[in-house]
Amino acid sequence: MSVNPKRDESSVAAGYAPDVRERLERDAKEIIGRYPKTRSALLPLLHLVQSEDGYVTDRGQEFCAEMLGLSKAEVVGVSTFYTMYKRRPMGEYHVGVCINTLCAVMGGDQIWDELSEHVGVGHDETTSDGRISLERLECNAACDFAPVMMVNWEFFDDQTPASAKQLVDDLRDGKEVHPTRGPKKLCTFKEASRILSGLPDGLAGDGPAAAGASLEGLRIAKARGWTAPAKGETQ
Amino acid sequence: MTTLTPVLTENWDRPDAFTLGGYGEYTAARKALAMDPDAIIQAVKDSGLRGRGGAGFPTGLKWGFIPQGDGKPHYLVVNADESEPGTCKDIPLMMANPHSLVEGIIITSFAIRANQAFIYVRGEVLHVIRRLHAAVREAYEAGYLGTDIFGTGFDLDLVVHSGAGAYICGEETALLDSLEGYRGQPRLKPPFPAVAGLYACPTVINNVESIASVPSIIDNGADWFAGMGTEKSKGYGIFSLSGHVKRPGQFEAPLGITLRELLDMSGGMRDGHRLKFWTPGGSSTPIFTDEHLDVPLDFESVGAKGSMLGTRALQIFDETTCVVRAVLRWTEFYAHESCGKCTPCREGTYWLKQVLKRLEKGQGTEEDLTTITDIADNILGRSFCALGDGATSPIHSSVKYFRDEYLKHFEIGGCPFDPAASTLWGDA
Numbered sequence: 001m002s003v004n005p006k007r008d009e010s011s012v013a014a015g016y017a018p019d020v021r022e023r024l025e026r027d028a029k030e031i032i033g034r035y036p037k038t039r040s041a042l043l044p045l046l047h048l049v050q051s052e053d054g055y056v057t058d059r060g061q062e063f064c065a066e067m068l069g070l071s072k073a074e075v076v077g078v079s080t081f082y083t084m085y086k087r088r089p090m091g092e093y094h095v096g097v098c099i100n101t102l103c104a105v106m107g108g109d110q111i112w113d114e115l116s117e118h119v120g121v122g123h124d125e126t127t128s129d130g131r132i133s134l135e136r137l138e139c140n141a142a143c144d145f146a147p148v149m150m151v152n153w154e155f156f157d158d159q160t161p162a163s164a165k166q167l168v169d170d171l172r173d174g175k176e177v178h179p180t181r182g183p184k185k186l187c188t189f190k191e192a193s194r195i196l197s198g199l200p201d202g203l204a205g206d207g208p209a210a211a212g213a214s215l216e217g218l219r220i221a222k223a224r225g226w227t228a229p230a231k232g233e234t235q
Numbered sequence: 236m237t238t239l240t241p242v243l244t245e246n247w248d249r250p251d252a253f254t255l256g257g258y259g260e261y262t263a264a265r266k267a268l269a270m271d272p273d274a275i276i277q278a279v280k281d282s283g284l285r286g287r288g289g290a291g292f293p294t295g296l297k298w299g300f301i302p303q304g305d306g307k308p309h310y311l312v313v314n315a316d317e318s319e320p321g322t323c324k325d326i327p328l329m330m331a332n333p334h335s336l337v338e339g340i341i342i343t344s345f346a347i348r349a350n351q352a353f354i355y356v357r358g359e360v361l362h363v364i365r366r367l368h369a370a371v372r373e374a375y376e377a378g379y380l381g382t383d384i385f386g387t388g389f390d391l392d393l394v395v396h397s398g399a400g401a402y403i404c405g406e407e408t409a410l411l412d413s414l415e416g417y418r419g420q421p422r423l424k425p426p427f428p429a430v431a432g433l434y435a436c437p438t439v440i441n442n443v444e445s446i447a448s449v450p451s452i453i454d455n456g457a458d459w460f461a462g463m464g465t466e467k468s469k470g471y472g473i474f475s476l477s478g479h480v481k482r483p484g485q486f487e488a489p490l491g492i493t494l495r496e497l498l499d500m501s502g503g504m505r506d507g508h509r510l511k512f513w514t515p516g517g518s519s520t521p522i523f524t525d526e527h528l529d530v531p532l533d534f535e536s537v538g539a540k541g542s543m544l545g546t547r548a549l550q551i552f553d554e555t556t557c558v559v560r561a562v563l564r565w566t567e568f569y570a571h572e573s574c575g576k577c578t579p580c581r582e583g584t585y586w587l588k589q590v591l592k593r594l595e596k597g598q599g600t601e602e603d604l605t606t607i608t609d610i611a612d613n614i615l616g617r618s619f620c621a622l623g624d625g626a627t628s629p630i631h632s633s634v635k636y637f638r639d640e641y642l643k644h645f646e647i648g649g650c651p652f653d654p655a656a657s658t659l660w661g662d663a
């Protein structure tokens with residue numbers, strides 16, 4: 001399986017089509033308007049162009065530079081610093097496996113090895129059909145659900161090698177998959193990037209407030225009748 | 236026996252906890268905006284609240300450093316870049332109860348005289364970001380944000396800003412650079428953010444849980460909060476239990492609870508296994524062993540035993556876990572996340588990684604142990620920010636407690652542990 005699909009250089013080199021450009025400018029201006037100083041909008045705008053192109057393209061960085069009055073070098077200097085900005089096309093579904101110590105020990109290493117072999121790509125690589133990319137993640141702040149995976153930055157808790165492979169097979173087959181703590185339907189990598197730019201999709205009401213391990217302490221407290229002291233009860 | 240005290244986690248089992256309806260009426264914010272701002276700062280000082288992001292700096296004192304009447308805009312920036320390995324409290328808190336944070340932001344901004352606040356949230360948590368945006372929108376619609384809040388004339392705008400994958404942005408000055416649209420690299424201090432922070436203006440940067448705790452202090456009083464916890468570590472906090480325990484999760488308890496108490500109430504270690512080592516507050520806090528089960532988890536007691544309370548991220552490892560493997564992986568993390576600004580951290584973490592790789596494969600020598608502790612000595616206290624210092628914690632503490640295990644690796648020419656035995660399904 002080829003590791004990275006060919007970039008469509010002809011389309012990205014030409015800059016954005018006028019209607020796309022107009023839409024991006026409208027979004028960009030809304031985002032920039034939230035900040036006391038325009039440069040603060042650079043990270044959001046990089047997410048925005050990633051939502052258009054699937055990665056941070058040359059034309060995307062030129063767009064950011066133009067919108068913010070920066071040189072392209074200033075934009076590139078920032079985009080290359082942050083791991084979420086991808087420098088080649090990622091899959092429609094970007095699949096991360098936490099390999100930081102706790103998840104790795106709990107099975108994340110085995111999940112990564114088996115999944116990477118199963119999918120046939122390595123870290124930050126994409127399948128030739130453009131559907132799946134894989135990433136070795138650092139701690140994603142869900143250690144009580146170890147081993148943890150993320151797809152397009154939604155939580156897939158308590159994974160095993162078998163569940164990980166099933167998840168990716170389902171994604172490739174176009175079946176619906178359900179994040180453990182997230183919306184009913186998984187959005188694409190591009191759609192996720194748009195939310196990160198500060199333009200949410202209205203799905204906040206989906207999914208549980210909290211689930212599984214998050215509720216363990218509260219469950220114990222309720223079962224034993226433990227509460228925080230009432231007002232005036234402590235000294 | 237210490238019991239759990241759910242405050243911030245109290246409504247998490249409500250399906251609508253993340254909505255205004257599931258949270259409440261912002262009674263603390265209403266009360267606070269009728270107070271003298273300085274009285275709010277005093278109440279938070281009196282409560283004894285200390286920063287919940289790891290460092291434990293007194294929150295009210297930090298607010299008091301903001302110069303008043305200086306004619307400059309003031310800013311509140313919430314550090315929601317939770318990325319310290321093992322730390323997993325702010326993310327579920329913002330997922331389930333984002334309004335506690337928004338209400339805390341209103342009160343804090345009013346106290347420090349800020350009309351603009353930001354939540355800088357790590358980017359890799361999409362649904363949490365949705366919930367924050369939704370909570371902020373609800374608060375605007377209810378008139379709790381925007382202009383003339385509660386008819387008091389106080390104006391506040393709040394922006395949810397997503398990061399883009401950089402652990403270093405949890406360092407407060409790197410966070411500010413990132414929020415200004417630069418690479419997230421730490422700034423030289425002084426000047427401190429209270430004097431020259433965001434856009435060179437006075438800025439308070441606080442952790443999510445610190446700010447979310449403020450409404451409860453205003454609602455119930457400083458004495459109520461100070462009545463929990465220990466003498467110098469007051470109040471409650473969320474303890475995150477993960478790893479080889481029967482029931483991992485979030486446990487909100489007074490500071491000073493012990494790991495033994497938390498394990499007792501949650502069912503203990505997984506069956507047939509015993510505690511080997513653990514972190515009290517994330518990977519940047521020196522590891523503890525089963526000798527430390529009864530150390531009160533407060534800033535002073537944990538410090539007295541040679542570690543740090545940090546973020547109360549209790550990562551628990553049993554006897555199947557190779558400590559060298561664990562330390563190597565943490566070290567790879569620090570090397571990956573080092574921002575490159577200062578030489579001790581950039582070069583030191585790189586070389587630690589190289590030597591540890593050799594050690595883990597059983598190709599090292601006893602001299603390598605001197606080398607890694609020497610490198611760590613040259614990072615600790617000499618790096619530009621706390622990332623470098625944090626990178627040395629697993630090194631020093633693991634060599635201190637598990638020197639023999641390092642030696643064993645090159646005695647037998649490999650790792651004596653079977654990684655399959657440590658997995659979640661290893662016992663099956």
